[in-house]
Amino acid sequence: MHVMVEVVGEDTRELDVESGATYADLLAACDVSPHEASVLVDGQPVPEDGEVSAERVEVLRVVKGG
Amino acid sequence: MAPSLDPEQLDRYSRQIVLESVGPDGQDRLLDSAVLVVGVGGLGSPVIQYLAAAGIGRLGLVDGDVVERSNLQRQIIHGIDDVGRPKVDSGAEFVADLNPNVTVETDETALSAENATELIEGYDVVVDATDNFPARFLVNDACTLTGTPFVHGAVYRFEGQVTTFDGTGPCYRCLFPSAPPEDAIPDCATAGVLGVVPGTIGTIQATETIKHLLEIGESLNGRVLHYDAKTMDVESVPLKARPECPICGDQPAVDSIQAITYEGDCAIPE
Numbered sequence: 001m002h003v004m005v006e007v008v009g010e011d012t013r014e015l016d017v018e019s020g021a022t023y024a025d026l027l028a029a030c031d032v033s034p035h036e037a038s039v040l041v042d043g044q045p046v047p048e049d050g051e052v053s054a055e056r057v058e059v060l061r062v063v064k065g066g
Numbered sequence: 067m068a069p070s071l072d073p074e075q076l077d078r079y080s081r082q083i084v085l086e087s088v089g090p091d092g093q094d095r096l097l098d099s100a101v102l103v104v105g106v107g108g109l110g111s112p113v114i115q116y117l118a119a120a121g122i123g124r125l126g127l128v129d130g131d132v133v134e135r136s137n138l139q140r141q142i143i144h145g146i147d148d149v150g151r152p153k154v155d156s157g158a159e160f161v162a163d164l165n166p167n168v169t170v171e172t173d174e175t176a177l178s179a180e181n182a183t184e185l186i187e188g189y190d191v192v193v194d195a196t197d198n199f200p201a202r203f204l205v206n207d208a209c210t211l212t213g214t215p216f217v218h219g220a221v222y223r224f225e226g227q228v229t230t231f232d233g234t235g236p237c238y239r240c241l242f243p244s245a246p247p248e249d250a251i252p253d254c255a256t257a258g259v260l261g262v263v264p265g266t267i268g269t270i271q272a273t274e275t276i277k278h279l280l281e282i283g284e285s286l287n288g289r290v291l292h293y294d295a296k297t298m299d300v301e302s303v304p305l306k307a308r309p310e311c312p313i314c315g316d317q318p319a320v321d322s323i324q325a326i327t328y329e330g331d332c333a334i335p336e
Contacts (some may be wrong), residue, residue, distance in 0.1 A: 008303055043288075060227075060292070
């Protein structure tokens with residue numbers, strides 16, 4: 001499956017993932033820890049252990065500072 | 067009710083009173099409003115500065131820290147003479163100098179599960195200008211459970227994120243259900259932050275607060291604004307509520323912040 005992964009504020013990567021791959025696998029392919037970011041599909045946050053079903057996702061990193 | 071602005075107020079606020087969507091009634095509404103700013107640092111400084119200038123009638127300032135020299139590069143309401151003083155005292159003095167129309171209430175304390183609901187009570191809007199996850203989750207949970215709108219902001223190096231959670235859309239836990247492991251996300255002390263970045267993000271937080279109070283424009287509710295100072299790119303990322311969110315979802319797991327431990331991952335108990 002071909003998936004476009006946009007890491008917000010960084011770049012968009014095109015990944016080919018195998019059937020059964022999870023959103024955590026997408027994050028790993030982008031060198032992003034699941035602890036550090038949330039995956040959004042059409043604006044909907046999805047669980048990292050969910051199976052990838054979307055062709056485009058956005059990854060929003062968590063930011064702490066103030 | 068007829069606006070009760072005196073001649074001095076009509077002059078002071080004339081540049082916004084002349085705006086059709088503000089007017090004397092809008093200014094009256096701002097003077098009758100109360101906003102709690104949690105965190106009197108990098109984000110809190112421009113928030114307090116612009117809300118005080120705009121004539122928000124009552125400003126609450128919450129922060130348990132004292133001013134340090136390394137704060138002054140971005141925390142623009144504090145000066146060199148304030149180093150070592152409580153940030154809330156320095157902030158209150160700044161507001162008093164700028165606008166005597168504003169009543170300031172200060173709490174020199176860190177937000178906790180014991181005091182959060184009480185501190186938030188009575189304010190129309192809360193501004194999350196905090197710098198740590200326990201405080202961010204406390205603001206989210208206390209505001210969401212009490213139905214208090216809040217404006218979230220966060221900064222990192224050259225970037226910032228800002229959004230409004232007004233209770234009709236997602237909450238912060240929809241986006242991030244729990245905090246990352248300690249030290250997984252660097253803070254400004256270790257990663258650094260360009261001083262103007264919290265200025266930009268805090269100014270947007272103040273803008274969102276004023277818009278909400280005046281019921282004008284479109285808020286950031288349902289989208290997160292991401293700002294990159296290096297590229298000057300601004301991206302609006304759509305964000306929907308998570309139906310299974312333990313705070314704002316269809317079946318909330320808790321009805322009180324007392325059931326949550328605000329340390330470590332700040333997770334909601336199953």
